[in-house]
Amino acid sequence: MTRLLLFCGSQRRxxxxxxxxxxxARLVPDGVTLDMLPPNAVDLPLFDQDRxxxxxxxxxxxxxxxxxxxxxxxxxxxxxxxxxxxxxxxNLIDWVSRLPRLDGAAxxxxxxxxxxxxxxxxxxxxxxxxxxxxxxxxHVGAIPFGETICLPxxxxxxxxxxxxxxxxxxxxxxxxxxxxxxxxxxxxTGAPA
Ligand SMILES: Cc1cc2nc3c(=O)[nH]c(=O)nc-3n(C[C@H](O)[C@H](O)[C@H](O)COP(=O)(O)O)c2cc1C
Numbered sequence: 064m065t066r067l068l069l070f071c072g073s074q075r076r077x078x079x080x081x082x083x084x085x086x087x088a089r090l091v092p093d094g095v096t097l098d099m100l101p102p103n104a105v106d107l108p109l110f111d112q113d114r115x116x117x118x119x120x121x122x123x124x125x126x127x128x129x130x131x132x133x134x135x136x137x138x139x140x141x142x143x144x145x146x147x148x149x150x151x152x153x154n155l156i157d158w159v160s161r162l163p164r165l166d167g168a169a170x171x172x173x174x175x176x177x178x179x180x181x182x183x184x185x186x187x188x189x190x191x192x193x194x195x196x197x198x199x200x201x202h203v204g205a206i207p208f209g210e211t212i213c214l215p216x217x218x219x220x221x222x223x224x225x226x227x228x229x230x231x232x233x234x235x236x237x238x239x240x241x242x243x244x245x246x247x248x249x250x251x252t253g254a255p256a
Pocket of ligand 1: 074079141144
């Protein structure tokens with residue numbers, strides 16, 4: 064069974080991107096196992112090569128690495144900060160990318176499709192940072208999916224009851240998620256397109 068790891072690039076309690084991630088999770092077809100990684104499960108210091116041997120950090124890192132390694136593919140929802148990825152996200156990826164160099168673990172990102180999603184309260188919807196995210200995930204060996212889901216003016220996207228406003232709902236999202244999951248299944252089985 065295909066397994067997806069979903070994670071957010073914001074730690075904020077009221078994160079718009081966590082909301083977006085929840086919406087995207089609801090669009091994932093049946094038969095796919097979802098592992099939601101909450102920000103409070105990511106208790107890593109700011110990356111410092113001198114702390115790589117710290118047993119507390121290594122223990123936490125091993126648990127996180129195992130969750131990435133167990134996934135067939137990744138779905139990220141992240142805001143952009145000044146047109147780039149958030150420091151929290153970069154820090155997480157930097158740490159997880161280091162474990163293979165430290166203890167010979169497998170590269171947890173290698174050949175894994177990643178669907179990039181973003182939401183921001185402004186006009187860009189986080190789309191300005193998408194090329195940087197492609198560079199980051201491509202660099203660690205993942206396969207950024209061609210399509211992205213970007214939600215501009217996201218602070219107005221949900222009503223008081225937490226329902227996504229149909230006026231801003233992009234009905235192509237479900238088709239995008241379906242195409243991503245089909246791509247993941249083909250990658251996992253080696254089946255032709
Ligand atoms: C340091 C910083 C830089 C930001 N830069 C951008 C930006 O470049 N583009 C943008 O659309 N929003 C930017 N924002 C606004 C964020 O998109 C907004 O705070 C958003 O709600 C954060 O995502 P979250 O709700 O998932 O936490 C920035 C916010 C911060 C704190």
